[in-house]
Amino acid sequence: MKTKPNFSTSKLTKAIALAISAAAAFTVLPAFSAEEAESTTADENEVIDKNDFPIEAIQVIGRLRSSASAAMEERRELPTVADLMGAEQISRTGDSDAAAALRRVTGLTLKDGKFIYVRGLGERYSSTSLNGAVVPSPDPTRNVVPLDMFPSSIIESLSVQKAASADMPAAFGGGHVDIRTKSIPSDFMFKMSVGSEYNSNDSNDSYTYQGGSDDKWGKDDGSRAMPQSITNTIKAYGGISPIDIITGSKGTLNFQQAQSLNRSLALDLNRNMAIETRDTPTPINANLAIGDKWDIGEESVFGALAAVAYKRKSENYTKREVELDGGKDNVQIENQKDIKGTESVVQLSGMFNMGFELNDDHKIETFTTYLRDTSDDVSIGIEETIDTISEPNALQVNEIEYEERTLISNQIRGEHYLVDLWDIQANWMYSDSRSRRYAPNELSYTYNVIEQDDGTFTNPILNTQDAPKYVYSNLEDDSKNYGWDATLPLEFGSTMVKVRGGYQYYERVRDSKATRLGLEVRLTPTSTHGSILSERFDQIFSNENIDTNRLSLELRDASTNTEDYVATEKNDAYFGSVDIDFDDVWRIYAGIRYEDFRRVTLPLTPEGEISDENGRYDILDYIIKDDGIYPSLSVTWKDSDITQWRLGVSKTVVRPDLREVSPVRFQDPVTGFDFFGNPELNSSDIVNFDLRWEWYSDEGNSFSVGGFYKDLEAPIEPIQRISEAGRQLKFYNAESGLIYGIETEFLHDLEFFGGIGENFFVAGNLTLSDSEIEILPNGEIDPTNLKRRMTGHSKWVANLQLSFDSPDEAHSATLVYNIFGERIAYGGRGGLDDVYEQPFSSLDFTYSFTPDEFWSVKFKAKNLLGSETEYDQQGTQVYAKDPGTGLSLQVSYTY
Numbered sequence: 001m002k003t004k005p006n007f008s009t010s011k012l013t014k015a016i017a018l019a020i021s022a023a024a025a026f027t028v029l030p031a032f033s034a035e036e037a038e039s040t041t042a043d044e045n046e047v048i049d050k051n052d053f054p055i056e057a058i059q060v061i062g063r064l065r066s067s068a069s070a071a072m073e074e075r076r077e078l079p080t081v082a083d084l085m086g087a088e089q090i091s092r093t094g095d096s097d098a099a100a101a102l103r104r105v106t107g108l109t110l111k112d113g114k115f116i117y118v119r120g121l122g123e124r125y126s127s128t129s130l131n132g133a134v135v136p137s138p139d140p141t142r143n144v145v146p147l148d149m150f151p152s153s154i155i156e157s158l159s160v161q162k163a164a165s166a167d168m169p170a171a172f173g174g175g176h177v178d179i180r181t182k183s184i185p186s187d188f189m190f191k192m193s194v195g196s197e198y199n200s201n202d203s204n205d206s207y208t209y210q211g212g213s214d215d216k217w218g219k220d221d222g223s224r225a226m227p228q229s230i231t232n233t234i235k236a237y238g239g240i241s242p243i244d245i246i247t248g249s250k251g252t253l254n255f256q257q258a259q260s261l262n263r264s265l266a267l268d269l270n271r272n273m274a275i276e277t278r279d280t281p282t283p284i285n286a287n288l289a290i291g292d293k294w295d296i297g298e299e300s301v302f303g304a305l306a307a308v309a310y311k312r313k314s315e316n317y318t319k320r321e322v323e324l325d326g327g328k329d330n331v332q333i334e335n336q337k338d339i340k341g342t343e344s345v346v347q348l349s350g351m352f353n354m355g356f357e358l359n360d361d362h363k364i365e366t367f368t369t370y371l372r373d374t375s376d377d378v379s380i381g382i383e384e385t386i387d388t389i390s391e392p393n394a395l396q397v398n399e400i401e402y403e404e405r406t407l408i409s410n411q412i413r414g415e416h417y418l419v420d421l422w423d424i425q426a427n428w429m430y431s432d433s434r435s436r437r438y439a440p441n442e443l444s445y446t447y448n449v450i451e452q453d454d455g456t457f458t459n460p461i462l463n464t465q466d467a468p469k470y471v472y473s474n475l476e477d478d479s480k481n482y483g484w485d486a487t488l489p490l491e492f493g494s495t496m497v498k499v500r501g502g503y504q505y506y507e508r509v510r511d512s513k514a515t516r517l518g519l520e521v522r523l524t525p526t527s528t529h530g531s532i533l534s535e536r537f538d539q540i541f542s543n544e545n546i547d548t549n550r551l552s553l554e555l556r557d558a559s560t561n562t563e564d565y566v567a568t569e570k571n572d573a574y575f576g577s578v579d580i581d582f583d584d585v586w587r588i589y590a591g592i593r594y595e596d597f598r599r600v601t602l603p604l605t606p607e608g609e610i611s612d613e614n615g616r617y618d619i620l621d622y623i624i625k626d627d628g629i630y631p632s633l634s635v636t637w638k639d640s641d642i643t644q645w646r647l648g649v650s651k652t653v654v655r656p657d658l659r660e661v662s663p664v665r666f667q668d669p670v671t672g673f674d675f676f677g678n679p680e681l682n683s684s685d686i687v688n689f690d691l692r693w694e695w696y697s698d699e700g701n702s703f704s705v706g707g708f709y710k711d712l713e714a715p716i717e718p719i720q721r722i723s724e725a726g727r728q729l730k731f732y733n734a735e736s737g738l739i740y741g742i743e744t745e746f747l748h749d750l751e752f753f754g755g756i757g758e759n760f761f762v763a764g765n766l767t768l769s770d771s772e773i774e775i776l777p778n779g780e781i782d783p784t785n786l787k788r789r790m791t792g793h794s795k796w797v798a799n800l801q802l803s804f805d806s807p808d809e810a811h812s813a814t815l816v817y818n819i820f821g822e823r824i825a826y827g828g829r830g831g832l833d834d835v836y837e838q839p840f841s842s843l844d845f846t847y848s849f850t851p852d853e854f855w856s857v858k859f860k861a862k863n864l865l866g867s868e869t870e871y872d873q874q875g876t877q878v879y880a881k882d883p884g885t886g887l888s889l890q891v892s893y894t895y
Helices: 011-028 065-077 087-093 098-102 228-237 242-246 255-268 530-534 543-547 755-759
Strands: 082-086 108-111 115-118 126-130 155-161 175-181 189-199 206-208 276-278 284-296 300-325 332-359 362-385 393-418 424-451 457-462 469-492 495-523 551-557 564-582 586-604 623-637 643-654 665-667 674-676 684-696 702-713 716-720 728-733 736-749 760-774 796-805 811-820 823-826 835-837 842-849 855-862 869-873 876-882 886-894
Touching: 189 300, 206 300, 206 332, 206 362, 228 242, 228 255, 242 255, 255 551, 284 886, 300 362, 393 457, 457 530, 543 551, 716 823, 755 760
Parallel strands: 126 175, 674 728
Antiparallel strands: 082 155, 108 115, 155 175, 189 284, 189 886, 206 276, 284 300, 300 332, 300 876, 332 362, 362 393, 393 424, 424 457, 424 469, 469 495, 495 551, 495 564, 564 586, 586 623, 623 643, 643 684, 665 674, 684 702, 702 736, 716 728, 736 760, 760 796, 796 811, 811 842, 823 835, 835 869, 842 855, 855 886, 869 876
């Protein structure tokens, strides 16, 4: 039985709601100033000629508030409920990438600095496109593209469509994010910027190790890669252990020869990977963009824009992880780990766009985007288990996690106005994309240590029972996306009608492989060097120790039967819609979409055979065929020149991701939990309702308030499963789910204060919502709460922005506050309560100084409140990470 909305409020919630509501009330007050602010000048509103390729609908030269107004105006003209952010708005808040910028949008929150939650729904309920084309994700643990990969320097605008339309993919429930890269300029442009930053966690003891010569470019030079000798041996013998070698396909070696071969493979490993400290390198970020357009003859125009961005930084962090056991009344700490680490990040992006306009009626554009995001995370953690907490002993866990995420997308599209054929507008596009996650060397090794009275740990000895582990993994996604549509405009007096129809095709092929190797080590019976195991990792496994037979080594394949998989999916979509505008008062949009979706995900054994999980699954269990019809309806009523109402009703679907339906193992990068896919997952159908009232003033101010309701059938949830192998999560379909709420947004100047108030404006949004799912226990799961909120859902989300623009346009400043309510990170089991991610209060400040038309300086302070990411379970902190407070300075030159 579905419950009525129940909005519980804390003191903080009430305070934020009161502040935003009070500010929103300003939107209905008349302007008390006798003089209108010169926020919109002739230069600002310069209309770009139709032969130009516009960068923005409004050229922002005066007050930057007009950029926000421009985004509002575009939103106003859309037939469905949507939110937009322009490049100037992103610059104003100082956000460095798409993910950070989108958390300013109404009802959106940021997860792990990479993924967007729309209206409290997890990232699985969002979809992402690049310039209208679907692109694959290089992150194997998520369905959507990590949005932190897109630097703000290449972004033209961000669009978040919250209500479905026939031309959009049906597979979303919260919202569809379209990232639009910069377009061809209307004139010659050149922009260069360089900057640096500082974090309060920075010190002179950053962790590092011996890497590769190309690390500064975020690319491994091959020193981390799995040795070719190991690959060749696995192919030849079917394994690397002595038993595998002598029983393999060749089978010509005796046991002693197999041992010798195995030992030589161990020697080929990169053993020069001891963790050490160094001075924290100075962060650097640089951007360069150049573009122009050229007239060809009297009517044709050709334009091009190239941009490149580079960022390199190392940030220290502290982190705490705790695992609880027992029931609700007898909770005990099973395991706890305090971690210090350094994450070194290199981001490199490039963009090259071209456009050709034959005449006013025909235009072709190409977009090429390349993104590389490399993370090199080095950490040392002190781990205490239930067996060691009462004793002065602990484990020192050393971990190195290196990964390269890349995305390359090539797209071509055309727009054609067929004047001689009833003014039909025809559009077409083709996109070819490839993403990759390459993790050539993830290494972990453990020392036994003794805790002293002063809290320090001494007497490190390599733990030979927990062998050093090397993990090599590679995931590649290739996708194609193409389609066409045609729009026929009709006019019946004051009624305008647009009839549209089209076809879209998307296919994706994934190949994911991982190899886990364990390096078994022990002292030889004749060794008299017992102190060897207390040395550094590279010294223990030095050639000297091995060549003199002080150590006995054996390399073992620790991979499970569910490490590798291949998958493919295809989706044919046909859509049609009619958009009717009655005298610019009533607007009715009705569309229907049909999708024929097919997918197969095949887990592979180490031998490359299709795994049936010991007879548990049949090959048909790995195949999904899902076709359906998805209608959408939007009604807009412009009850005056400055206000309008919107109503939207639609049906959408959320399908499980490739890795979620394959019984393969992967690890969540935040919690460290092992996840397992579930071939028995079903898709979730969603019925969506939206209602919104919008107000837009002639001065660029705006206010909106709306409500939404979503009914979900069999929503997909990650749930802890019963296992003796530690913390494990698996995906299951809940019985039912729903989410509902209200959201409000405003933008207003402060001119009614007079004087200096004319130079300020305020913007903000607030979302209050609730959700509920019902989960039934089975043989694998025993959820504590059979009814609870959806994973990742926050009951409230708030943003507040105060901005200043000087009259001479030389100075601008913005103070931005963002906070979300607690949300379930994952559900509890066996009597333990659910784990909640606590609110994160983010206060950022940005100041820009533009002394002339060429130079500008930007300063940003991030996380001024020093907030930490924190997960709690039954009053115990089970996860915490301190991101620190960041300061950055950037100098730009524009011509």
